[in-house]
Amino acid sequence: MQLRAFGKRSGQEVLPLSIGGMRLPRDVDLAVSIVREAIDQGLRYIDTSRGYGESEWVIGLALQDGYRDKVILSSKWSPWITKISQSDDASADCVRRRIDETMRRLNVDFLDYYQVWNIHNRELYDQAVARGGMVEGILKAKDEGLVGHLGFTTHDSVENLLTYIEEVDWCEILLTSYNLLNTTYDPVIKAAHAKGIGTVVMNPVGGGKLAEQSPVLMDLAQRTGAVSVPDLAVRFVLSNPCIDTMLIGMTKASDITDSIASVERGAFSANQLEAIDLFLKDIRERAAVFCTSCKYCMPCPHGVDIPAVMSSIADLRFWGWADRARSNYEKIKGKADLCIQCEACLPQCTQHLMITEEMAFAADTFGK
């Protein structure tokens, strides 16, 4: 794997594959061994968050015994995603305390990157960049030598993001989603890259959906010469020259070796990308409403397991898996008929999905 510039602003380099800390296994020994295996295989950049359960703590364990010196470590937090205490807010003082806490949890005395976590509308952006706000607090930590570089993560609209990118001279990296099925943020990634901001993408395998071998995507993989659907997905992201690195969610050791093998097979040619575009045109249009299983909408106050219901809908609608969609739906404890259309989940959805309509569709289609 070849190093790429991590945007011009940071002056650092990064490999196209990086370690995503969100989906590590619950078994601590296994999680530690997977993170170390990834580092031993050469991966460097690690993304975690104060809000990813025990991820920071587990990664901290993995980074003992000399592993810390081998990695570029990044964490993030914001009060609108995870309140650790009721008094948490978007002030400089509060984020400064959270940075200290994150360093304790990771058992390190320096964070290479710290990001404002999930700016998903203009109001949150304004809070983050306000005088005395989060960005000021992170810059203070940078002045104190505790943080190397700043950035933010986002699920905001393309329109808003293009304006933020013009303003954020403090920002050295941007983390957003991008994959074979959802390339909505392509203009944002291009604009950030042009400004010298390092670009990181999450969900290269669509929150796990692209890791499964659906009949529709297996057909596409075969036509493209990819060895599997995940191979297709990783190489598709690799083919975007404006993306510096992608976070691979790791639940087992083979996630690392398989992803490295895909990168080594190389990016797709212009002809291959054109063939992919043509094949996916229709799915992509509908995948603007594609659930990534991020679970930000949970818990539903009425007990609906929203991501599980969305997964059955996607199996039926996109992937040619009608039988599987029905059999998985039958196993869901919180089925869509529990939805009372209260709309509490709508503002939480990172993909701006019409969850209420989808629940009504699932209840009609799959029954009780």
Ligand code: SF4
């Ligand atoms: S709209 Fe339905 S799924 Fe969403 S929070 Fe309300 S009951 Fe739950």
Ligand code: SF4
């Ligand atoms: S419905 Fe939206 S918020 Fe909920 S898991 Fe799917 S993408 Fe995430």
